Amino acid sequence: MTRRRQVLGGLTVLFGLFAVAILWEVVGTVFFALTVAYVLAPVRRRLAGVGASRRVAAGVATAAGFLGTVVVFSPLLFVLIVRLESVVDAIERAPETVTLELWGFSHTVVTADAAAEATDAIVATAAGVASAAPVLLIKLMLFVFVVYSLLYSERSLRRAGLALVPPGYRDLAGALHTRARRTLYGIYVVQAATGIATFLVALPVFLAFGYPSAIALATAAGVLQFVPVLGPSLLIVALAASHLLAGDVAAALAIFLVGGFLVGWVPDLVVRPWLAAETAKLPASLYFIGFTGGVLTIGAIGVIVGPLAVALVSELSSQLSDEFNRIRVREEPD
Template identity: 45%
Template sequence: MSTLRRRRYVLAALFVAVALLTAAILWEVVEVVFFAITVAYVLYPVRQRLVDRGTSRRIASALVTTLAFVVVVVLFSPIVWTLFRQRDAILQLFRNLPEEITVEAFGFVVTQETAELVATATEIVRDIASTLAFSSIFLLLELGMFTILLYGLLLRPNAVGRAAFEITPPQYHDVLRALNSRISGTLYALYVIQAATAVVTFPIALVVFYILGYSDVVVLSVISAILQFIPIVGPGVLAVGLAGYDFVIGMPDRAVGIIVLGPLLIGLLPDLLVRPRLASSQAHLPASLYFVGFTGGVLTVGVIGIIAGPLAVAVLVEVVDLLSDGGAPAEDD
């Protein structure tokens, strides 16, 4: 082994050690760092197009970072503000439940008191509203850190890639390219397609809930948009919950309407409108694998599991595909 290559391996080991130490020290903000890295991965092609058209690297990185900042604020501010402002309406929704729910089926009668359920739900809603109010300053600091880190990553995006190719033997470069393609496609599916689907879901849900006569159409539409990020389940679970609520309070017609129109228009229609136009072969992510990664990621590492879980499963699938091809290296372009 040459002295230069041995030096590179030592530096790579040092990098891993320092990275692990840094992650341990900055664990409280690891979510912000992770999201900044993955968002930079998705936005890099946009930045590169600007550079190819003659824009300087700094200006291109600043423009793309500003765009990402505006998108984050536009998408999440209405959601947070709506949930905080409409907390009383959500609480009133629970208070309107009858004191007892009686279900009759196959000759059996089951009666369930709702007082404990209402008390628990009320406490959860109040805790969420209080957390949003008291954590606003920390959310702003995290947003600022996310913006600065994203700019830095876009300004020098190729350093890690070049280092990876330097310390990896040439016969394994095709593996790095395959993993890079799978990661970029998966992140595109997770961020771009899911976000676009959620944006399209909001106005459709707004119309459906308004036609069916619900009072808190904005809140329900926001929740429907958020649920689009949950694979397989999606807004359908909200439709089932609303249908059960309407049935209990004596509105069977509206219950039938939401159980039919909810999954069809709110759940399925946005997918049909968005995915065929944005999906590509690289962004293909089977729903079953998405669900496994999403659920396992959230249960294991919390909120970053929304992205980290499906991403880990996608990388695993790519490695399995490479092994199924016999492990032979691909020819370099």
């Protein structure tokens, strides 16, 4: 029986790698759907607990995941497609040179080349998104189908997965499950809640500073909460830089200080601690390493894969340390 299990396990790994190679173009979509279903599983269970059928509970949870995905990505698509012309015009209106004067010192900065490169990059990105629209639509449909299927079959999939783990290692599987759930919860739920709070704080700030597209800027600040450590501070720095390019040093300092505190820090100081019990318990430095390394290595899906991989390695290291400590305690004489 053991020999048969080994053969089945080897064949499963072999054909799994073959399937990944054949389906590589949708592996990222399937993985994204898997993580979303992982986070939505408690929602499905709660709906089932109040009397909803398995099909209805899975459908409602899938709809919530779909709407959340659309809310996160639609502002970026809106800027790249609908407001592309206004963004390019704003960059092209920037002066070719800017003289910065502060405390009696002056320095002239040439901005023409940087503005041209930024315009080319934005236009190329928008063209790429537009040309890939049919493929993105197919992947979105696949995402919805996979999430629903995983949620609908959650119980049987959980039993099948647990059956593959030897009884002596099921505590380790449980620890990895808990760490993965907290990491994904931190990536999706906590960041989304902080993003909403960032939007609510940023909107009056940008209105007070008189920006013409305050709603779009506040939305961008909320979306940027998904970028660890830096977050909406990137937007604040960009706005301060735009004022410097216009030669308005006072406005640049004002938005950098006021916006940096209210938009960049207040949501993290107020909202995130409320949800701290459900976060990944992962240091910011390791989270940033996972995020950066994941994005640079495998692209956009690395935003999820990188921190998740680092979190699981951290959990395994903790388990290994505990195991050695238990062995040392047993071996020490009384």
